[in-house]
Amino acid sequence: MNKVRTLIRVKKSQSTIEGAGVRLNRAFGNSDDVDTDPFLLLDDFHSDNPDDYIAGFPRHPHRGMETVTYMIHGRVEHRDSLGNTGVIGPGDVQWMTAGSGIIHSEMPRQEDGLMRGLQLWVNLPASHKMKPPRYQEIPAAQIPQTILENGTRLNVICGNADSIEGPVREIAADPVYLDITIPAGADFSFPIKQGHTVFAYVLEGAGYFDAHKKELVSHSHLVTYSDGDSVYMKAGENGVRFLLIAGKPIGEPVAWYGPIVMNTEEEIRIAFHEYQEGTFIKHKQKFDGI
Numbered sequence: 584m585n586k587v588r589t590l591i592r593v594k595k596s597q598s599t600i601e602g603a604g605v606r607l608n609r610a611f612g613n614s615d616d617v618d619t620d621p622f623l624l625l626d627d628f629h630s631d632n633p634d635d636y637i638a639g640f641p642r643h644p645h646r647g648m649e650t651v652t653y654m655i656h657g658r659v660e661h662r663d664s665l666g667n668t669g670v671i672g673p674g675d676v677q678w679m680t681a682g683s684g685i686i687h688s689e690m691p692r693q694e695d696g697l698m699r700g701l702q703l704w705v706n707l708p709a710s711h712k713m714k715p716p717r718y719q720e721i722p723a724a725q726i727p728q729t730i731l732e733n734g735t736r737l738n739v740i741c742g743n744a745d746s747i748e749g750p751v752r753e754i755a756a757d758p759v760y761l762d763i764t765i766p767a768g769a770d771f772s773f774p775i776k777q778g779h780t781v782f783a784y785v786l787e788g789a790g791y792f793d794a795h796k797k798e799l800v801s802h803s804h805l806v807t808y809s810d811g812d813s814v815y816m817k818a819g820e821n822g823v824r825f826l827l828i829a830g831k832p833i834g835e836p837v838a839w840y841g842p843i844v845m846n847t848e849e850e851i852r853i854a855f856h857e858y859q860e861g862t863f864i865k866h867k868q869k870f871d872g873i
Contacts, residue, residue, distance in 0.1 A: 587772070588781065588811035590793035592617060596627055596784075596803045601640070606630060610784050610805040613839050617807055619780055620832040621706045621756040623648060623844060627784070627803065628691060629656070629699030640689040644858050645681035647712040648844040649705040651760070652677045652689070653740070653826075655786070657698030663687035664864055665716065671700075674723025676740050678751045682707070682714040683865040684854070701784075701826070703760075708833050709846050711755050715866035721750045733769040738762035742829070744773065756830035763827055765790060765818035772815045773827065781814060781829035782807045790823030792816050 594617070596608035607628035611619055652659060653676050661677070662668040664686035671677050673694065679685070691698055721740070729737050729745045737744050741751040742759030749760065757779075764787075765771050775781045782805060783792055789801040794815045800806055808814060814827070838845045843854045857863040 585813055586777075586811040587794055588775065588808040588814050590796055590798070590806055591809050592805075592807045593792075593798065593800055594805045594807075596805065601626070608803055610803075611782075619782065619807070620834065621830050622780065622782070622828065623704040623706055623837075623839070624702075625704075625784060625805070626702045627699075628702070642686060642688050643842055644684060644686045644854075644863055645679075645842045646684040646845070646854050646863075647681065647850075648707055648842075649678065649680045649754070651679075651703040651705060653701045653703075653760075653762075655699040655701070657694045657700065658692050659700060660690045660692060661687060667718065669720060671720075672723070674726065674738075676719075676721045676726065676751065678719040678721070678741070678754070680707070680711075680714075680717040680719075680754075682711065682716045684857075684863045685716045686858075686863065703828065704844075705754070705756055705758065705830065706833055706837065706844055708755055709835055712845060713865070719751050725750050731771070733771075734766040735769055735771050736764040756833070758830040759828065761827045762786075762824070763816075764824040765816060765822060767818055767820050767822045770815065770817040772813050774813045775811070775829050776831070777810060777812055779829050779831050781827070783814070783816070784826045784828070786824045786826065788821050788823040789819040790816055790825070791819070 596610045599609045607626050610625040612624040654671050659671045727739050727747045739747045739749040740760040741749040785802045785804050789799050792806045836846050838848050838851050840851050845851050
């Protein structure tokens, strides 16, 4: 028997400053009491004022986790210690598996006066933390889209939806990452594996995220769910657009300091010592698509 997950928390994203002074909204992070394993953090960076983000995210290291950058408007120019450079434009996705270590910079830029992007951090299990870094760089044109009979639009970045498999593959957390737009008054349900963590983050409009609770959830709010087999949503009078993200919990100890996520405090100490000593990078490898 199908068990529809129930809404257990609605949380508005909180304004914070990261990088070299980038103003952004944090949906969740390491100071929250909500359990989002295997997901660590979700940031929503957008502004009409370039001063809010022009300084960007200069050179910084990552190890033991993944960063997922999804652009809605504008672009992010990136470069890294392995010699990779590129631009993530509107609708593009970069799924970067830091593994044993990478040092990179990310600089947001407007296009046509608009800039909005999201970055999700995903933990890696201990068995994957020191593997070689890997990029999956997916342009918007390669992200499949399907439109259901009621007009609901699905952009399938990772996982399976409506018999379509997203282009991001072979991720340890077995994730689902969907960009969903439901037209006014229409509803949508989606199967999620039991035991997997799932959340929704509202990008535009408002909707109902529980078949039984009549709480209208608007843009820039995070929705988390109980366990079950599926989730249910219904759009408000102006429709709703949201990210639906799910993944398999890792269930391991987490030692987390800034952009380094390991299992023990000693591993964190070693990582930062190596960064200071210039021995942080363990593997050199180009990424797909460049």
